[in-house]
Amino acid sequence: MKAAWAGLKLTIIPLLALGLVVVGIAALGVGAVRMSFAEVLQALGNLGHAEDTHARILYDLRMPRILVGALCGAMFAASGAILQGVVRNPLASPDIVGVAAGAGLAAVFTLLLLPKAPLWALPVGACLGGFLAFVLVYLLSIRTGEVLPIRLALIGVAVEASLDALRRLILVRADDGVAQALTFLVGTVYGADWERLWRVLPFALFLIPLALILHQKLDVLSFGDSTARSLGMRLELGRLVALLLGVALASVAVTGTGILGFVGLIAPHAARLLVGSRFHLLLPASLLLGAILVVGADTLARGLVPPLEIPAGLLTTLVGAPYFLYLMRRVGRAR
Amino acid sequence: MNRLLALLVLSGLAAAQIQVRHDLGTLNLGAPAKRVVVLEYSFLDTLIALGVPPVGAAVGTQGGDRGVPPYLRSRVVGITSVGSRAVPSLEAILALQPQVIIADTFVHKDLIPQLQRIAPVVAFSSRRGSFDDLNKQVLEIGRLVGREAQAQKLLQDQERLLLKARAFANPKAPPLLLAVATPDSFTVHSNESFIGSLLERLGRKSLAKPQNNQTQYPVGLEGLVALNPATLVVFTAPDETPIVRSWARNPLWPRLEAAQRGRIYEFDRDNWTRGRGPLATRFILAELIDSGLLADKPASGAYGFKTSTP
Structure with a gap:
């Protein structure tokens, strides 16, 4: 019975991969310009022909959008899976260690201090800000040379709130152009192009395989401090590396799509329900679910009331917030 | 025969003389733009006043957008909506195959590279522009669609009304x-x-x-x-x-x-x-x-x- 379930778990990964492909293909046909499946196929055959409008829509607009969404969704989800494991709290997500507010504050500073900076400076600044905010959380959490997960989570929430308040305070006095440029923080795949994909891809190609290689270490960390120690792990170093990896994944994803609310929370959690909490399955499942979630949300976002564009982050938050409440209630009951 | 050819070449050169000065530089066009997409109401108003309505306009009603202002509503006929002004649908714009897109320098600052990949972009400061700025834009837009004379007449009539x-x-x-x-x-x-x-x-x-x-x-x-x-x-x-x-x-x-x-x-x-x-x-x-x-x-x-x- 158990073996059968384990076998089933293994088939879940290819099933999810298949699901992602299906969602991706469906997404190709959805948008302000409606295309049937046959038209999509025909346009795919015509890629590169500048005079075929359908082919241009597919190649210039929808394909990069789907790929950027899938990649960033996957990275948010992997980040969430790692952070939930290390902090040993199912409610942990990239937002909770300060990444979201840090990114937001840094974006404001970038806009105010470097108004003439090129367009890519904004997401890069946001990425650095997310990282710095995490370093702050981590340093504040160190007590007698160690970082307890519960301390990290609580201080993370406090830092997140303070940085967010600071950002709003600055915005009150800032030029309205700054507030306008910050809309990308809502989390949206709108306007994603190949250039943005090439900006994110190298980091993803480094960070995602790294996380997959480290799956055993992540398992050990998620077992708990005493188990990890008794297994001979240098606990603090291991935890720091894992946290940095999680934060790096989320920060890079922010440069692609802004902060997509709750993807880093729901996707790994749902993955854990499907394949359990061992990282060799949890990570791939989270990556795929995160990608499906974001591509699905963005497809809905452009297909619901075309030609109006709804930020995908709004939809993921709409799904994520009730799920978060449900989780909180369940975690509360388990006590 | 040769003279005819020379004439043709000359007229071709003359046609290439359409120059529109805008906030991002100068746009050179061989012929007046016929298919224009506009992303602000003032550009829509101007093109309708010039008698060359755009093929598409950001007249959606999302977020802070309230659609076409009432005074203009009856005159907006057969113009495709490309969504809201802040986040217009890029594929809806692309599908209209515009020759030129008119954007707002301030509102669409971050979107201009994406728009330029679809069609040449002309940007003016509409949202933050003064009355004089907007009047200058009427002239440039008139030049863009080959209605410079009409644009000048519009402004002269307006000047009389102002007096x-x-x-x-x-x-x-x-x-x-x-x-x-x-x-x-x-x-x-x-x-x-x-x-x-x-x-x-x-x-x-x-x-x-x-x-x-x-x-x-x-x-x-x-x-x-x-x-x-x-x-x-x-x-x-x-x-x-x-x-x-x-x-x-x-x-x-x-x-x-x-x-x-x-x-x-x-x-x-x-x-x-x-x-x-x-x-x-x-x-x-x-x-x-x-x-x-x-x-x-x-x-x-x-x-x-x-x-x-x-």
Whole structure:
């Protein structure tokens, strides 16, 4: 019975991969310009022909959008899976260690201090800000040379709130152009192009395989401090590396799509329900679910009331917030 | 034969002479643009006034967008919506196969690379532009669609109307304060905003100057009381309950000089502050004269401020 379930778990990964492909293909046909499946196929055959409008829509607009969404969704989800494991709290997500507010504050500073900076400076600044905010959380959490997960989570929430308040305070006095440029923080795949994909891809190609290689270490960390120690792990170093990896994944994803609310929370959690909490399955499942979630949300976002564009982050938050409440209630009951 | 060929070449060269100067540089076109997509209402107004309506316009009603201003609605026929002004649908624009896209320098700053991949982009400062800026844009847009003469005529006619309206203005009238009131904000439009600079042209000074380089900025009830305008003009929407309705119940409100003088006027904010083109200007001038605002007569009837929602 158990073996059968384990076998089933293994088939879940290819099933999810298949699901992602299906969602991706469906997404190709959805948008302000409606295309049937046959038209999509025909346009795919015509890629590169500048005079075929359908082919241009597919190649210039929808394909990069789907790929950027899938990649960033996957990275948010992997980040969430790692952070939930290390902090040993199912409610942990990239937002909770300060990444979201840090990114937001840094974006404001970038806009105010470097108004003439090129367009890519904004997401890069946001990425650095997310990282710095995490370093702050981590340093504040160190007590007698160690970082307890519960301390990290609580201080993370406090830092997140303070940085967010600071950002709003600055915005009150800032030029309205700054507030306008910050809309990308809502989390949206709108306007994603190949250039943005090439900006994110190298980091993803480094960070995602790294996380997959480290799956055993992540398992050990998620077992708990005493188990990890008794297994001979240098606990603090291991935890720091894992946290940095999680934060790096989320920060890079922010440069692609802004902060997509709750993807880093729901996707790994749902993955854990499907394949359990061992990282060799949890990570791939989270990556795929995160990608499906974001591509699905963005497809809905452009297909619901075309030609109006709804930020995908709004939809993921709409799904994520009730799920978060449900989780909180369940975690509360388990006590 | 040779002469004919030379003539053809020359006429070809002449056709390539369309040059449109805009905020991002100069656009050179071989022939007047026929398929244009516009991302601000003023460009829509201008093209309709020139008789060359755009193929697509950002006239969606999402977020802060309220769609085509009422004064223009009956004239927007057969123009495809490409969504909202802030986040227009790129594929809807691409599908229209435009020859040129007209964008706002400020609103679409981050979107210009994406738009340029679809078609050449011409950018003007519409949202933050003054009356003079917007008039210059009418000329450039006229050049863009091969209607330079019409554009000049539009502006000359407008100049005549302005002179006529100026005759109504009371030169001794105190400065006025212009502001857009939504359900949750009160935004002052300074003397360098579109509507502020238009009224200055007509001889009515504005109380508010730009702050921090912003031609429009929010103010609270206390700020309004501190400014204490002798004439207050609020722009509201009939389908909203603007914040000034609740302010009017505050004991401070009747102490405003404008309230005591009966000089609080109310106009449609979509018509007065969003259109910003030649057609909008014509509409505004008519209401300006009609309301008695220029002559500094007490506000009454349809243009008088309503203290409660009708």
